[in-house]
Amino acid sequence: MTYKIGIVGLGVMGHNLALNMELNGFPVAGYDLDAAKTKAFLKGPGAGKNIIGVDSPAALMAALEKPRRILMMVPAGAPVDSAIAHLKPHLEPGDILMDGGNSFFLDTERRNKALEAEGFNYIGTGVSGGEEGALWGPAIMPGGQRQAWEATAPIFRAIAAKAEDGQPCVEYIGPRGAGHYLKMVHNGIEYGDMQLIAEIYDILHRGLGLSARELHAIFAEWNQGELKSYLIEITADIFEKMDDETGRPLVDLILDEAQQKGTGKWASQNALDVGAPIPTINAAVESRILSGLKAQRATASRVIRGPRPEYKGNRARLIDAARQALYASKITSYAQGLGLLKIASEEYQYNLNLGEIAKIWRAGCIIRAGLLTDIMAAYQRDPALVNLLLDDTFRAAVESRQEAWRRVVCAAVEMGIPVLALSASLAYFDAYRSERLPANLTQAQRDYFGAHTYRRVDREGTFHTEWI
The missing domain is CATH 3.40.50.720 (NAD(P)-binding Rossmann-like Domain)
Structure with a gap:
């Protein structure tokens, strides 16, 4: 045969x-x-x-x-x-x-x-x-x-x-190479998602002192709502696993040094090449690199002072705010990844269908999540959608959670807990919704030291100034 x-x-x-x-x-x-x-x-x-x-x-x-x-x-x-x-x-x-x-x-x-x-x-x-x-x-x-x-x-x-x-x-x-390009971006989003979850864990564990048992209950509950996803599901499972030898939560015994195979780094590098902002994914890659500096971090922890990670506010309120912050950050992370795909589709003439991509990510893959059904629906409503944050459903979802989101990032900063991905997600949201950014000063500096010229808001043309 x-x-x-x-x-x-x-x-x-x-x-x-x-x-x-x-x-x-x-x-x-x-x-x-x-x-x-x-x-x-x-x-x-x-x-x-x-x-x-x-x-x-x-x-x-x-x-x-x-x-x-x-x-x-x-x-x-x-x-x-x-x-x-x-x-x-x-x-x-x-x-x-x-x-x-x-x-x-x-x-x-x-x-x-x-x-x-x-x-x-x-x-x-x-x-x-x-x-x-x-x-x-x-x-x-x-x-x-x-x-x-x-x-x-x-x-x-x-x-x-x-x-x-x-x-x-x-x-x-x-x-x-369209298929492997998509897998690269999928893995970049995966990096971002995992880092966001890790930072929420850090806030709840170090900041609030929650035990693995308590964290299991929280993440299991979150997996029944808008955060329902494979990564939230396995996170709840991880907190429940005990080490056979010591009887302690296994997660507490794992060395805090995350490895990577390179696909997330490729996504960051390519985003710079095509001019796509993906700060959450970049922060996730950088966080893994920082985690690899274990010996340096151990030394620094003994000689560099900072605030103690201890939260003195309303614990239940911060836990709920963490849930909202995680969801809002996930939306912005997906918005960045899909934005990269949109730019790359034109750059490499891939003719990517973002609605179909969301559709095939709904099951089987590591980033599968209930959120993807809503993303698919957004692109069905508007196949030419420029950014997920401009869809009415997602805009409303993020706007309604931004107070809690800001509260969580502020709490982490005050406790000295690093939240590279959460803060990058929030900064992306604020930058994207800002009609005017301070790039005017950056361009003036470039013109000052390098005669790179600039454009004006009040007339057409390209200009150069003798600044001295």
């Missing part, structure tokens, strides 16, 4: 996707350079299923129906180029090669163009949801040749997560 799709790379993500595809009626041929990994998969999770293992690219091609669909699940960077070089001599014109890892979108652009020139199709697809999502339904973000998408769509639609309305969380994103 012939197999519907081949998977190259049978690590956890690769073999879980293979199981997902087989479960949904698509026979899979698997291949890994590590033959032991292939054998272990076939004897373990893949045993008794419509999945075969092959030991060479030639055998893989022989097993697949044409045009061949081959999904690479290998680490980003050089391993992807190596896998392409390994497989390409065995491809035929019209075959479809896919990269399901977290590749940098410009690498995908390069690979797509090079392979297309040789007659092959190439899809770069974001896959979000982690190991469990790969097995039971991820959010999938494919970009590349449209005909390649149409040939793979039945498989992707079958294995993708399904939203509450039954719609699969996958759609064609756009040409070339």
Whole structure:
């Protein structure tokens, strides 16, 4: 028999996707350079299923129906180029090669163009949801040749997560590197969301002295309301987990040093390249970098004085204000990420549909949240919406919470608790709603020291002044 799709790379993500595809009626041929990994998969999770293992690219091609669909699940960077070089001599014109890892979108652009020139199709697809999502339904973000998408769509639609309305969380994103670009921004929003939650935790834990048990109850309750999301849900679970050895909350024993794989940093770097303001995401990236300065922070904590993190106001009021501040900040974080996508869509000619993007993020992915249904509705009301904050529903939601939002940021500042992302979100909101910013002084300074000229508010033209 012939197999519907081949998977190259049978690590956890690769073999879980293979199981997902087989479960949904698509026979899979698997291949890994590590033959032991292939054998272990076939004897373990893949045993008794419509999945075969092959030991060479030639055998893989022989097993697949044409045009061949081959999904690479290998680490980003050089391993992807190596896998392409390994497989390409065995491809035929019209075959479809896919990269399901977290590749940098410009690498995908390069690979797509090079392979297309040789007659092959190439899809770069974001896959979000982690190991469990790969097995039971991820959010999938494919970009590349449209005909390649149409040939793979039945498989992707079958294995993708399904939203509450039954719609699969996958759609064609756009040409070339559009899929991996979207995954990069998704991960940037994820960084922002996680940092906002962490800062609220810091305020409630250090500032109010709330225990892990109390925090579990608060976050579990929040997950029943407007903050309902995967990240809030798992945060509540984390606070409930006790360490088997010490009996203490496990979260209290984890080193405060957050790592990163690079996709959030890529989003920040690219936002600077295309001229998109994403201060919440930038603050999240910077916060992870600051967390890595553990030894320096430990030294500084002993020699640099500041206020003690102790709140003396109404505790219940601050907890409720924290909920409101978190929701308002999440809205502004999404507004920034979607704004970046809008600018990038024009810059790279991706023709992104922001409403469809919100739609496929509603389930399966790490940033899935009830909020995304409202975002999808906002873009249905106005497909040309420039910024989420200009939608009447979201504008009202943020305006009604801004008093509490400001109170939380002020409380954190007074206690000396760093809130880079919360304060950046609020500053973005205030900057975006300001008709006039102090950039006039900045431009005057630029003209003073560099003769960079300026424009005036009272007449057309470009001007330069001899300031001395």
